[in-house]
Amino acid sequence: MMAPLNQECLEKQYSPETKNDLMFKAIESSGITKTFGPTMALDNISFSINESEVFGFIGPDGAGKTTLFRIITTLLLPDEGNMKVLGMDCTSEYKELRKNIGYMPGRFSLYQDLSVEENLNFYATVFGTTVKENYELISDIYAHIEPFKKRLAGKLSGGMKQKLALSCALIHKPRLLVLDEPTTGVDAVSRSEFWDMLGKLREYNITIIVSTPYMDEAIRCDRVALIQNGKILSIDTPQKIRAGFSRKLFTVKSVEKYKLIKTLRKNPEILTAYPFGDSVHVTFINDTSENFLFEYLVKEGISDAVIQEAEAGIEDRFLELMNKGE
């Protein structure tokens, strides 16, 4: 098993490209396929994740994120393909791997009838450590729930449950942190706080992989993989993924949202028109200027349209890639 290369060493001596190649890969996967009955949950998935990276898997339900995470954490065996996690084979070396992973599965999976404290102590003990030993790792997170430490876990709010689950996953200072949809169903404020907490963990050299259906969370990651229907659509830094958008993107705003969408869809020059919050994102078959569009809308009875060229976001790119796949 390769020893992780010293961070400082890398900074001083190597160029960025070489650095990437030389860095210890926390996860290396090639050709992973998994089928459940007639459904192919994962289709020939290959990727690699660097040590200490914050890596996001972005995709909706049914994309295959949970299946992939279960293979990474050795809970499922792939039908085909190879995967090495922390340098160990995920099939044959599962016993050793399970000691080094902190796992937070999809739904809340801590003991509802034990208190916050009791849950934390339990997981610390199971991993052969104590809460005190690694407390500094979770101190920021735990601070939010410490006032409730005697409360039963089942009686916590969604956001607090999430923080407790994260604390329990971290308490044994794992080398790899696997978080399966930790922000799903939780309100926007708690989601944002959660990502702040993850950001602070960077200094501990823990590799973090997160899955989420929320596209806007992609920019909080170092690199992301867009995943849909068991296939990876794209892997890169969020910035590069956005830059990969192949056309010009325009935003159109009007008070009458529904009428605007219907009108835009009718126009044969328009390739896609998707509602995005308070505006509609439009692409053209041939990249044209916005003037013709304004005139067209006025003719159709929409006179207050505000049209601007805009930079594509991750979701725009996701939609583009999804459409290409069909």
Added chain:
Amino acid sequence: MKRFLGFVKKEFLHIFRDYRTLFILFGIPAAQILIFGYAVSTDIKNAGVAFLDLSHDEVTQKLTDKIISSGFFKKTETLLNYSDIDKVFKKGKTKAVIIFEDDFGKKLVSEGKATLSIIADGSEPNTATLVTNYTTAIVNDFASEFAGPTLNNSIRISPEVKMLYNPNLKSHFMFVPGVITLILILICALMTSVTITREKEFGTMEVLLVSPLRPIQIILGKVMPYFILSFINVLLILVLSWFVFGLPVKGSLMLLLAECMLYILMSLTLGILISTVSKNMQQAIFISLIGLMLPTILLSGFIFPIENMPKIYDYVSSVLPPRYFIVIIKNIMIKGTGLMYIWKETIILIIMTLVFIGLSVRKFKIRLE
């Protein structure tokens, strides 16, 4: 009305698409009829009888043959003296001992009357009653045959009936040990069968698996607390049986407690085995309660002696732990035996426990599929 019918139709559709429920709906009544029909029998067949013949004459020989050839009894042993009686009962195969007094034949011919004693195993009151009744009938029949066609009622053979271990023929002596056996296995198996499946259902098992804990640690860790609690349960039950039903503990209390703890351990590990194969709590509860209850009640010898059933039930019953424990508990409590008479059953229970633990560890799913 339309709403109602639409709803009823939906319920039918759910039922017919759920094959497991259908199986239970039709399969279980059919199984019950079959089991009840054959297993439950209040006739006796091949009940073991031992003979203590102090007379050894033609008459006793004839009467003995008549008893054996009746089809209800089979001869287990020929005893030589009174001290053998207790031993033969403790072995468990003999349900009654028939004692012919000295000079039986002579007395019958010269005085017209003779006595024989029927000593029955009172720890199974129902069987004991049946045995004595049947025997008495056969004896009376013999007497009138012996008297001949002259219809001379002067020939009388009076059987003296004695119930050993349970002189007043209290049915508690049959029921309470049986109920203890039943309750302990059901409760223990139920408790542990639910505990692992609960973790599977709630998702906490997923997190436990991705940890250094080994399956054997999880299994034994779940058995331990229930083991301790069940011990308290056993004490409670024994105290209640003693106070409320007057059930004695003729034999060694320490031995009884040790055997109870073995039985509990076996039941707990059986529960763990059930939980490794159940997908959810509903299945686990179903298998441990329904799956164990009927066979234990009907086929363990608790109420209906196994000897009275067709041979096949004997084989089925031989894989049921309660069958062995009933023998153990009755022997210690009612007959007052020591380990010598129950070592076979004890070994079997130990083996079963080890097998259950071994199977549980093997069947324990270390992955999610």
Added chain:
Amino acid sequence: MRNQVITVKNLVKKFGSFVANDNLNFDVSAGEIFGFLGANGAGKTTTIRILSGLSKPTSGDVNVAGFDAYRQTEQIKRNIGYMCQKFSLYEDLTVKENIILYGGIYGMNKSLIKERLAELLAKLRFQKYENKMISDLPLGLRQKLAFSVAVLHEPKIVFLDEPTGGVDPITRRQFWEMIYETAASGITVFVTTHYMDEAEYCDRISIMSEGKIVALDSPERLKKQYNAASVEEVFIKIARPN
């Protein structure tokens, strides 16, 4: 002034001493898309249950589709549609069986059910799925179907509880277009969601926190009021005012 299908005055709902809804006041008009936002535990589910006739207020005046929420809960239930995330359609029944079942439950007559079934299948382009079990359909299709079933009987109001949770981005948008169409036909849509961009699709939104309504207006006006570029920012500014 559009006609109001929901009026809520001084609504209070207590569970023992816990106040789940603390003096709520709002109205919703016919054909409006009303977004109901707030953190989990803020009291949204409690309010929706009262509005859909599933529970009664502790005090206050609540009128839904012209019926009183204390004494006319059965009439309320008959005049609304409801779709919740956890369960919508029976998994071991087919598409057709589900539609016929719900049609029957809504009290529609056979020929009307047949008509709507055909319409629905055509609109969603589901003809090939007519006899497939719900459990065999992907999530996005299930949600779209569940929504169509919720408005099968053309109720005055339809309640949607996090209808697009976990669904892929394309289906999500298709779903919202269905919502737009529904609202345009005069049915009021009362929706809760955790996707902040979806809040923008609503005519008006209300944000609940700890049992109270802390904001109630159109997305545009709220953004102006809180000097925010998005509803998410409004949400964060309200929750953590520094």
